[in-house]
Amino acid sequence: MSDSVRVRFAPSPTGIPHVGNIRTALFNWLFARHYKGSFILRIEDTDVTRKVEGAAEAIFDSLTWLGLDWDEGPGVGGDYGPYFQSQRLEIYQDIAKRLVEGGYVYFCYCSPQRLEEMRREQMKRKQPPGYDRRCRDLTEKERTEFEAQGITPVVRFRMPLEGQIKFQDLIRGEVVFEAATLDDFVLLKSDGYPTYHLANVVDDHLMRISHVLRADEWLSSTPRHIQLYGALGYVPPQFAHLPMILGSDRAKLSKRHGATSLMEYQKQGFLPEAVVNFLALLGWSLDDKTDIISREELVANFSIERVGKAGAIFNHEKLAWMNGMYIRKLSTEEMVQQVMPFLEVGLPKTVTRPISPDYFRQIVPLLQERVRVLGEISELADFFFVEELDYDAELLHKKGMDREGAIAALWVSRERLEACPFDAASLEGVLRPLAAELGLKTGALFGLLRVAVTGRTAAPPLFETMAALGKDRCLKRIEAALARLK
RNA sequence: GCCCCCAUCGUCUAGCGGUCUAGGACGCCAGCCUUUCAAGCUGGAAAUCAGCGGUUCAAAUCCGCUUGGGGGCACCA
Numbered sequence: 001m002s003d004s005v006r007v008r009f010a011p012s013p014t015g016i017p018h019v020g021n022i023r024t025a026l027f028n029w030l031f032a033r034h035y036k037g038s039f040i041l042r043i044e045d046t047d048v049t050r051k052v053e054g055a056a057e058a059i060f061d062s063l064t065w066l067g068l069d070w071d072e073g074p075g076v077g078g079d080y081g082p083y084f085q086s087q088r089l090e091i092y093q094d095i096a097k098r099l100v101e102g103g104y105v106y107f108c109y110c111s112p113q114r115l116e117e118m119r120r121e122q123m124k125r126k127q128p129p130g131y132d133r134r135c136r137d138l139t140e141k142e143r144t145e146f147e148a149q150g151i152t153p154v155v156r157f158r159m160p161l162e163g164q165i166k167f168q169d170l171i172r173g174e175v176v177f178e179a180a181t182l183d184d185f186v187l188l189k190s191d192g193y194p195t196y197h198l199a200n201v202v203d204d205h206l207m208r209i210s211h212v213l214r215a216d217e218w219l220s221s222t223p224r225h226i227q228l229y230g231a232l233g234y235v236p237p238q239f240a241h242l243p244m245i246l247g248s249d250r251a252k253l254s255k256r257h258g259a260t261s262l263m264e265y266q267k268q269g270f271l272p273e274a275v276v277n278f279l280a281l282l283g284w285s286l287d288d289k290t291d292i293i294s295r296e297e298l299v300a301n302f303s304i305e306r307v308g309k310a311g312a313i314f315n316h317e318k319l320a321w322m323n324g325m326y327i328r329k330l331s332t333e334e335m336v337q338q339v340m341p342f343l344e345v346g347l348p349k350t351v352t353r354p355i356s357p358d359y360f361r362q363i364v365p366l367l368q369e370r371v372r373v374l375g376e377i378s379e380l381a382d383f384f385f386v387e388e389l390d391y392d393a394e395l396l397h398k399k400g401m402d403r404e405g406a407i408a409a410l411w412v413s414r415e416r417l418e419a420c421p422f423d424a425a426s427l428e429g430v431l432r433p434l435a436a437e438l439g440l441k442t443g444a445l446f447g448l449l450r451v452a453v454t455g456r457t458a459a460p461p462l463f464e465t466m467a468a469l470g471k472d473r474c475l476k477r478i479e480a481a482l483a484r485l486k
Numbered sequence: 487g488c489c490c491c492c493a494u495c496g497u498c499u500a501g502c503g504g505u506c507u508a509g510g511a512c513g514c515c516a517g518c519c520u521u522u523c524a525a526g527c528u529g530g531a532a533a534u535c536a537g538c539g540g541u542u543c544a545a546a547u548c549c550g551c552u553u554g555g556g557g558g559c560a561c562c563a
Contacts, residue, residue: 010563011563012562014562014563044563046563047562047563049562050563108561112560112561115561116560119559123487126487126488127487128487128489128559129487129559129560130488154561172490175490175491176490177489177490181489181559182559183559186561189561190561191561193561195560197563200563216491216492216556216557216558217557217558217563218557218558218563219490219491219557219558220490220491220558220559221558222490244557250555250556251555251556252556281498281499282498283498285498285499285500287500287510288500288501288509289509289510289511290511291498291499291511291512309491310491310493310555311491311556311557312497313497313498314497314498315497315498315512317497317512317513318498318511318512318513319512320512321511322512324524324525328525369524369525370523370524370525371524431521432521435521442521443521447521447522449521450521450522451522456522456523458522458523460523460524461520461521461522461523462521462522463521
């Protein structure tokens, strides 16, 4: 199989790609890389009316972000281009002509209004909606009459009226459809553009695609494609219909499911490696225990045989957990690189920019195991950057400690700290004994100082935090806390 | 409505006739660690394997039916 594998990701630029689309791309990519085949990107822009500006770029960006590089397609070229279907119109028209000559198709002059009305009728009678084949056997005369009226026809495929259409799906096994339940679908629209069915089949053949891995939603159009391949004298590729990724309501992913666009995950601070890992495990598994798996291992082990059949709900919680796992694996340098952009946009405007990387390098290790999604970073770390802390004075004398006690403790602490070198070890050497001296539990003193210095009750370890903040800032904040208590 | 697909803890999944009183992970709960929060570690609750019939010495695993869920049914992809 190795030398012949050519797979493709063929999205239509009608919107920003969501995780479901990209999961399909990922499986194709993994399949190609596993068998050392080719991964082809083809843009199926045959619907002029639904084309969305910037969608193609969003597709490129999404794939690039995840590191799903394509061997042929926009930007890289290839021997089977062009890779935009809108640039291949003549090809489809030629093929359609061939089909006309072969009698596999016919011209249909039915107006959209009539078709719509027909479907409404069918629905009302609880009949399956589908083209009633009115134009299937038009006489020469009827045809010329319609032509004389200036109607531009569409080209429809002549489906068999009876019999079964069978095909082997690599994931579903044998799938059988009754031909009688399938209607004559459109191949060429009246604007001269091909429909998905025509363009997709033609291009998959012309581009020598060996395996079509696509979402399950395509399963029911596969028998049509099989017929088309037959009429064209093409050998169909192998099909593998991937289980769908579902929203929390178990329905097909759509805009109404909230943040599903892939780029949104980038914006929120997910790492591409984590997303790849997570997406790969949605519908595929290595074994009974592997959760964290590298791209290399995925490529080495990916196989269609281990792709499941049931749809999978996209679980944000688990993705967030996994992202945290990947964040913790980052080196300090990598973490600084990753986090900087998020701080730039997330920190209040009052913080002076640019943020010093040196300062930041000190605090990054304190944050690294406390973050799951990079976008959380500024909220978690803002006290390292802002000048004025804003918090409720009551936090300073919460449990067990009264106002006077807090004032006294802060006062002494300030005094001792003044003479203390500001590294974590020295700070601990001074503050731990101080707690005993004051007759306070360490937790009480440290908690008090934590609030004074960070403005919150939950923060990174106190000594490291104080060391990073520096003596000046800490003393000033303790003074501010004292003032707040008065 | 018609056609097709699917069905193991709330979620993602392992399981491909006996090793399953069903394993792992997320989340949840508890304990440990600990200056808080995390992280980490340990333990726990959580699935009568959708139901019912078969086949078989033996079924989560094979078959059928039912139910439930999903997808498709455009001059959209």
